[in-house]
Amino acid sequence: MGRSPCCEKAHTNKGAWTKEEDDRLIAYIRAHGEGCWRSLPKAAGLLRCGKSCRLRWINYLRPDLKRGNFTEDEDELIIKLHSLLGNKWSLIAGRLPGRTDNEIKNYWNTHIRRKLMSRGIDPTTHRPMNEATPQDQVVTNISFSAANSIKEEIKNINGVLMINSKEENSCPGVKERCPDLNLELRISPPYQQQADQEPRESCTLCFACSLGIQNSKDCTCISDNNGSIISTSGSSSSSGYDFLGLN
DNA sequence: AAGATCCACAACCGCATCCTT
DNA sequence: GAAGGATGCGGTTGTGGATCT
Numbered sequence: 001m002g003r004s005p006c007c008e009k010a011h012t013n014k015g016a017w018t019k020e021e022d023d024r025l026i027a028y029i030r031a032h033g034e035g036c037w038r039s040l041p042k043a044a045g046l047l048r049c050g051k052s053c054r055l056r057w058i059n060y061l062r063p064d065l066k067r068g069n070f071t072e073d074e075d076e077l078i079i080k081l082h083s084l085l086g087n088k089w090s091l092i093a094g095r096l097p098g099r100t101d102n103e104i105k106n107y108w109n110t111h112i113r114r115k116l117m118s119r120g121i122d123p124t125t126h127r128p129m130n131e132a133t134p135q136d137q138v139v140t141n142i143s144f145s146a147a148n149s150i151k152e153e154i155k156n157i158n159g160v161l162m163i164n165s166k167e168e169n170s171c172p173g174v175k176e177r178c179p180d181l182n183l184e185l186r187i188s189p190p191y192q193q194q195a196d197q198e199p200r201e202s203c204t205l206c207f208a209c210s211l212g213i214q215n216s217k218d219c220t221c222i223s224d225n226n227g228s229i230i231s232t233s234g235s236s237s238s239s240g241y242d243f244l245g246l247n
Numbered sequence: 248a249a250g251a252t253c254c255a256c257a258a259c260c261g262c263a264t265c266c267t268t
Numbered sequence: 269g270a271a272g273g274a275t276g277c278g279g280t281t282g283t284g285g286a287t288c289t
C-alpha cells in the first residue's frame with residue numbers, strides 16, 4: 001500500500017529558489033501565517049512541494065534569522081550542546097536564537113568537526129581520539145577556550161550534570177588528562193524520588209526544561225492548573241529517567 | 248587562462264512522530 | 269486502538285564559488 005507522496009512530483013519545481021518564488025512565499029506567510037504547508041504551495045501559487053516551502057521559510061526567509069558567521073561563543077555553545085545532546089540539531093538550534101538546525105548541522109560538519117579534530121578530540125564522542133571509552137559510564141570531554149564561562153552555564157543545569165573540574169573533581173576513578181584544556185562532564189540520571197515517597201514541595205526540572213526547552217516533547221514535568229511546573233514525572237523504568245526520550 | 252579539486256551551504260529524501268478521524 | 273495524513277528531523281546530495289595546479 002504505502003503512503004501517498006507529499007506532493008505531485010511531476011508538477012513541482014526543484015532546485016534553487018528564484019527571487020520570485022521567495023517573494024511569493026514571504027507575501028503569503030505574511031498574509032496568512034505559517035502552517036498548512038501541504039496546501040500552502042497551491043494557495044500561494046507556487047509550484048513547490050509543501051516540505052520545500054517550509055524548509056525554505058525556516059532556513060532562509062524567516063525574518064528573525066541571524067545571517068553571517070558564527071561567533072566564537074556560538075561555536076563553543078554548539079560544541080557543548082552537541083556533547084550533551086548529540087546530533088539533535090533542532091534542540092541545539094533552539095538554544096541559539098536566529099540559527100536554524102540546518103545551518104548548525106552544516107556548520108558542524110564543515111567547521112566544528114575539523115576544529116575538534118585539530119584539537120585531538122573525537123567530534124562524535126567528544127573524547128580524546130586515542131582514548132577508549134569505559135562502557136559503564138558516559139563521560140563527555142569538552143575542550144573549551146572559554147571553559148570558565150561555560151562551566152558557569154552548565155552549573156545552571158541543576159540535578160542533571162555533575163561537573164568534574166580541577167577544583168571540583170572528587171571522582172577518584174577519573175584521570176585528569178589535559179588540566180588546562182579539558183573540562184570533563186559526567187552525565188548521570190538526576191536524583192529520582194522513590195515511588196512511595198511523598199512529593200517534595202520543590203523539585204528538580206526535567207532535563208529538557210533545565211536546558212530551557214520548556215513544553216517540549218521531551219519535557220517530563222507535571223504542571224499545575226496555572227501551567228507552573230510542580231514536579232517531574234518519573235517513569236517506571238529502573239533508572240526512572242528517560243534521557244531525552246531515548247529509553 | 249583553463250581545468251581540477253575542494254569547500255560551503257541550500258535543498259532533497261526518507262523516516263519518525265504527532266495529530267486527527 | 270487503528271489508520272492515514274501532516275509535520276518535523278536528521279542524513280545525504282547537488283551545485284556554485286573559491287582555490288589550487
